[in-house]
Structure formats: C-alpha cells, structure tokens
Amino acid sequence: MVFDYQIHGGKMNIPMFVLGLFIVLTPGLAPLVIIGLPIFLRWLATPTTDEKGNEVGEEILVATVEEGRARIIEHNQKFRRCILSYANREFLGKTPKGTAKGLHWNDPDFWEVVPLNSPPTKYPKWKKLLNRSSYDGIHWMGLPRIARIPRYRMTWIQWGQEVHPDGSATQEKKAIPRNEIISHVLLQPDVYFVRIKSAESKDGVRMDVDVLLTAHINNPYKARYWVEDWLEAITNQTEARGRDYVTDKETLQMITLAFDEAKTTISAGVSASTKKDFESFIKKSLTRYRKEYGVTVSMVQIHSVEIAGEDTAKVREKLILPFLASMDAKKVEIDARAEANRIKTVAEAQKQAIQEVLGTASRISGGLELFKWQQIGELKQLTTLFAGTDDDQKRLVIPVGRP
Incomplete structure (x- = not known):
C-alpha cells in the first residue's frame, strides 16, 4: 500500500521519504547509537x-x-x-x-x-x-x-574495620552488626563473627567463646533456595557444636593462666593445642554444608574466650587463688634449688682448685708438706702454740682451735 501526501499541489510517496531520510541521517546517527546504547542499557x-x-x-x-x-x-x-x-x-x-x-x-x-x-x-x-x-x-x-531480581533481608555480624560516614575507618577490627536488604549473593570469601554465649564447661564455669568463620558461596542457587538463611544455618551449627566442645572440657583445658610477676596481674589465653583442636572440631562439622547449601567454610578461628561475668568469683576461688598458691610454692622451690646449685657450684670450684694446687705441689720436693702448713696457717679461729721460752728455742708444736 502506498501512502501519498499532498504538498503544494504535488504528491510525495511517504515510505520513500522515510527511507530517504533514514539513508541521509544514518551516517550521523550510527556513532550516536554505538556510543549511546550501552549507556542507555546501563541506566536501565x-x-x-x-x-x-x-x-x-x-x-x-x-x-x-x-x-x-x-x-x-x-x-x-x-x-x-x-x-x-x-x-x-x-x-x-x-x-x-x-x-x-x-x-x-x-x-x-x-x-x-x-x-x-x-x-x-x-x-x-x-x-x-x-x-x-x-x-x-x-x-x-x-x-x-x-x-x-529478588531482594531479601540479610542480618549478620561482620568482622573488620568500621567505616565512619566521613570515609575514615577504625584502626582495630571489631564485630560490626549488619542488617541490609540485598539483591546479590557474595562469592568472595568474607569473615563472619559468631559468639557462643555462656557455654558451660565440665567443671561448671560458663564462658563466652568468640569465633571467626571465613566462608564463601560456591553455589548461589543452593544457598538461596535450598535453605532459608545459609548464614543462620552455619551460625547455629557453630554455636551448637561449640557448646558440645566446651561441655566436654575442664576450664583449664579451655583457657591458660599466666602470672606476670612484674605487673602482678594474671592473664588468660587459649593454648595453641586447644585452638587447633576446637577449630578442627567445628570445621569438620561444617564441611557438609558445601554440598547441602553451597557454602564453603574455609577457616575457623577462636578469637577469644572470656569467663561470663557472673562466674568470675567462682573462677577466682576455684582457679585463680590455687594458681597463685602454686606460683608461690613454685617460686620457693625455684629459689631453694638455685641456692643449692650455688652451694654445689662453689664447692665444686673449690675442690677443683685444690686438686690443681695439689697436682702442682706434688711435682715439687716437699711441696705437699708446705701446702699443708700453708692451708693450716690460713684457717680462721686457730691459735699456734710454741714450746720453749726463748725466741730462738721456740718450735712449732700443734695448731688448735681458739676456745
């Protein structure tokens, strides 16, 4: 079908006009389309x-x-x-x-x-x-x-430096609560903070264990559709397994006490063997989530172990005071051992010196006799008695102790 349009008494073929206009403008529009289309799509x-x-x-x-x-x-x-x-x-x-x-x-x-x-x-x-x-x-x-693209709310505690509104960040890392509506699944590894609160040890002491989990999503489909909240799932599992671990341990198996004599303070820490054992125990229980929920936990770390506030007095009575007593007893034992070693060292040195002198004196004619009387003369609290009245007739009789 041909559409005609009357212009000043003449006729013009509309399709041909549009085609001609397109041919004329295309060389100029093409660069604009090539440059502008990606920008337009990015805006959409x-x-x-x-x-x-x-x-x-x-x-x-x-x-x-x-x-x-x-x-x-x-x-x-x-x-x-x-x-x-x-x-x-x-x-x-x-x-x-x-x-x-x-x-x-x-x-x-x-x-x-x-x-x-x-x-x-x-x-x-x-x-x-x-x-x-x-x-x-x-x-x-x-x-x-x-x-x-669906949006959903995610709540978690991130471990890192807090960024202030002005763009500056804190120097020390800490637990940062987050509650956001997001539309993505994070594939890069991130560190999440989990607190196992008031876990009771085998000897009845409650403690808070702070754990850092390094995890990432390896299958976004499973993480989004096979579990309601993948992070809550691994957090709950970490708390449950962490309590099981603490319940099976004595307090002094979870923490180590150190006495700083200079500062007269006691510091509590976690031994390297306990950290390794705990971290391996938790990580093993989370391995299955890679297949089930598409989440990989690559690292588990104990950040700190703190005695719950209400059990501080109990720990002082059961652990701190006996610890101080054992430290005092150990100090006395160390001092006594040091004194015994000092006496033994002096005696051995004297014995060795005498043996060296005797060895030298034995190689001299009459040397041993001279050495004997020299030693007698150096003894303290001794009196030498002489027989005779005249100085030229005095002779040595015997040395005796002073009364």
Missing part, C-alpha cells in the same frame, strides 16, 4: 536508591553484577538463572566440563562456581568498531513485570 540496569543508598527500584530488561558477586533472575517469581561477575570464575554448566556432563540449567550442580582458566576475550576489529566491550557485564533479564 541501575535501580533507583533512597538517600541511604538502599535499592528501592528494580532493573528493567537488563541487569549488571558487581565483581565477586552473583545475582538471581526469576521469571514470575520462579528461578530462571544466575548471573555472575567474578574474575576467572564461571558456572560449571557453562564450561566444557559441564557441557560434557550434560548439565541443564535446572540442575543444581549447573550453578556451581568453578575456576576458569581461559585467556581474556579478544574481539575482532568489527566488534571493536561496534563498541562490543561496552556491553560486557550487561545481562538480559526478560520482559518487565515478568523478569525480576
């Missing part, structure tokens, strides 16, 4: 946020993912697929190994995150001219109102 993929930075809007048609994270796309509130952005990582189902296994997108193992040893993508010249690299990281979601 960026949800609106409130003054606190919380996402209040939704993505339209397309979505992006921050590095080290994955996001889930749902169609009509049902899982459709996952998207990720993680250097040298890819979903197992998209690798040659996954293809060989015949994995399908609805197979949970399809979404296992695995290392990908492949060189960076190199685009041919014609794709570079079309600005192909600007589309990297932009993922097609689906039609609006059908496709969406």
